Amino acid sequence: MTHVEKLKHSLSAGNGVRIGHTSVVSRKVHSTSPINPEVVNIITNTDAGRIFYHRYNLDEVIHIDLFHEVSIIDVKSMAKDLILALSESKFHDILSYIDVMTSGGGGSITGNLNYATENLINNHLNHVHIAALISDEKLDSVFLLVEKVEESLMRQGIELRKVEKIVNCIGNSPVDLSPYCSDSDSRLRQNCTDDKYQNLHEEAISMIERYESLEGICDVLSEIDKGEIVQGSINELEIKRRICDYDEIVKQLKERHFIQYKHNKYSLTPRGKLLRDYMRNKYKEFQLVLKKLLNKQTQNAKSCHKITYLKTRPKSSILSHKTISRPYCTEDGLEELDVSSTLKNSLARSHFENTDFYVDDKDLVTIKKRKATAQDICLLIDSSASMAGKRIKNAKYLAKHLVLKYGRRISVLAFQDKEVKIKVPFTKNFSIVDKGLNEITSEGLTPLALALHQGISYTTSNHIRNPLIILITDGIPTVSLWSSDPIEDAIKAAKNIYKIGCDFCCIGLAPNKTCLMKITTAAKGKLFILDELDRDSLINITKKSGQLHC
Known part of the structure; x- marks a missing residue:
């Protein structure tokens, strides 16, 4: 394997390599530490072109x-050396697409090299940074660039420094190094080479904010791209069932001229194809935008509707989930004393020993507090016809909030007519949650008994240690399960929630308070009654319930 083939192999694997003793090459972002400047980190979950220049396609730079x-x-002397070497080689066509940043300035090597902020200069006192638009077919040029930069530095009397080690690793947070090309003559910025992408970013952000979903928009573009959607066809109806905001999107x-309807079919316009590719390539960035939007809305939550809170589980029952009484052991140190149990033991022992009453060490019973365990949440969402519009949208918003705010594993079961569907399996992955929620549409009746029964079954089958079932509904049971009475069936199902040691929270509307109270009492849970299922009230319930803070 030649040196060029080795470089190509490493780059295709998403890794960086050392060339000679002084240089590190990759298509990623690099970082060093002042403590160990001889160790260079390759941040493998970044792309140099996207981070430095906001380019749309990966692995170009x-x-x-x-x-x-x-x-x-x-830097000007060094640029002249590079220009001369490249001009006399087969790589002359990449000259205009090479940027450099040094302690002496930076910019395109064919420009005036006066583009560098004080901060950038200070960050490059010990290395030369080069970014270049180089395809795999021209990777030979990388070795020529390194060779000529080293020669130029040595001619300037500057000592080279050895890179002792490179580490391919994953970064923890989003990175934006666009100052490398802002206010410069760089031709690596996307809008410098292709004006077709202008305003696509703003268009995409606008739609994401409107529909509060990334998956929905991407799915519609993907389905239309197949060229099989005929207006009013069975295929389109199936897609509408799967993508809740299909018509609006x-x-x-x-x-916005991203799609057109010709020859009885929808198709992407050239601009629509650009949007499709752009959203695919910048998926993670748009996902971050969506998360920030949802978090911002959560922080600004101010409910204008009345929230009525009713707790049906006795205090002692709630306490039993958090503590356990056991005989005192000296090795445990000081514990809280269970006075009632201790007195009972003392009285019983004194009676059988026929002695005066006194408390012996072996009579002592202490209360051991159990370590709090974060709850995994099974969210039951009523997706009957009456939930259409803002109600179902706000219920989905709550699911996203639970993942983003509390970092809990959640699952989402949607119920309508005579079926309950698992839309989101237990997960903390926001993409999976967003995709599953996007498939929930509203129609049909309310099979509440079946929803509770299936929720219990799904939770127990996944061996969840500290489960919480949250029910969101705007109605009362209208579909029976075991008998001819839908409400009695729902109450019967709810009783099993407490039997399996599962916490329960019901969120419903004021007109249905009596029915929902019976169901929640059977489950020994908490009931929140609202005038309307607005998102701010739902967010405030998670704060007030006390079930999500352990």
């Missing part, structure tokens, strides 16, 4: 860092 002693570089895409 080569990133080279070449290390030297702390010194001020004559299609309307928006048509108004």
